[in-house]
Amino acid sequence: MQLWFSERETDNINVKWKVEQTLYSKKSQYQQIDIVEFTDFGRALILDGIIQTTVYDEFIYHEMIAHIPLCIHPNPKKVLVIGGGDGGTVREVLKHESVEKVDLVEIDKEVVDAARKYLPELAGCLEDPRVTVQNVDGFKFVQEKTSYYDVVIIDSSDPIGPAVGLFAKSFYKSVHKILKEDGLFVAQTESPLFNKELITDVYTGIKEIFPVQYLYTAGVPTYSIGPWTFTLGSKRYTKEKARTLNKKIGLKYFNEDVQKGAFLLPQYIKELL
Numbered sequence: 001m002q003l004w005f006s007e008r009e010t011d012n013i014n015v016k017w018k019v020e021q022t023l024y025s026k027k028s029q030y031q032q033i034d035i036v037e038f039t040d041f042g043r044a045l046i047l048d049g050i051i052q053t054t055v056y057d058e059f060i061y062h063e064m065i066a067h068i069p070l071c072i073h074p075n076p077k078k079v080l081v082i083g084g085g086d087g088g089t090v091r092e093v094l095k096h097e098s099v100e101k102v103d104l105v106e107i108d109k110e111v112v113d114a115a116r117k118y119l120p121e122l123a124g125c126l127e128d129p130r131v132t133v134q135n136v137d138g139f140k141f142v143q144e145k146t147s148y149y150d151v152v153i154i155d156s157s158d159p160i161g162p163a164v165g166l167f168a169k170s171f172y173k174s175v176h177k178i179l180k181e182d183g184l185f186v187a188q189t190e191s192p193l194f195n196k197e198l199i200t201d202v203y204t205g206i207k208e209i210f211p212v213q214y215l216y217t218a219g220v221p222t223y224s225i226g227p228w229t230f231t232l233g234s235k236r237y238t239k240e241k242a243r244t245l246n247k248k249i250g251l252k253y254f255n256e257d258v259q260k261g262a263f264l265l266p267q268y269i270k271e272l273l
């Protein structure tokens with residue numbers, strides 16, 4: 001018997017993936033969590049029917065959400081990751097020698113536990129002594145500290161369910177407050193083809209809060225059809241003085257060309273900003 005997983009992109013587009021086996025399936029307090037093995041893309045984390053990551057192409061997304069902001073900051077020491085319970089983003093953050101402390105704030109403990117067991121390539125890094133995992137609401141977490149982190153990375157799921165608040169302007173104001181006076185942050189901000197209004201709203205909001213703002217893209221085959229966007233807000237540092245990374249730290253996607261090219265936007269995306 002053949003098993004197929006179908007992911008809804010829009011009311012009129014579904015994408016189908018052939019499944020070898022289901023490894024884990026549980027309804028947590030927040031969402032339905034599934035870990036399956038796809039025939040071509042290997043193990044995948046699926047939340048409420050939406051694929052979050054696959055072991056085959058996760059490196060593209062996780063390298064891009066982590067290294068672009070961490071290279072713009074000249075000396076990132078304290079980093080906060082909100083969401084990202086699979087651990088992929090934290091794994092990339094830890095590749096930066098300057099980083100002394102990473103707080104992972106993932107609301108759903110069951111996601112972290114499942115990733116530790118079934119996605120060790122991503123979540124194995126959570127045992128690193130520099131990492132602290134807290135299963136609390138990211139929206140509330142950022143309201144409780146001031147001027148503390150050098151870099152904040154918002155590795156959320158789509159703007160439905162538990163992640164809705166992580167796309168609100170009031171949330172970005174709290175992120176501004178929790179960053180040091182020269183801090184910066186990045187958020188995953190969805191598809192420029194299917195989430196136009198969201199990208200415009202987020203970018204406009206960030207522009208009102210942070211003096212420096214950028215949108216950059218990467219093509220992540222697992223996410224939707226076409227490019228994926230990331231929006232960055234910075235209190236001081238600009239991309240022109242970004243550091244480059246030592247090639248020996250195990251990168252598969254990020255390099256100096258990608259670092260520069262990611263900010264080059266096609267016209268239809270520029271018009272959203």
Ligand code: SPD
Pocket residue numbers: 050051052053084085086087088089155156157158188223224
């Ligand atoms: N459409 C799904 C987008 C998910 C983005 N975040 C995934 C988290 C991976 N660490």
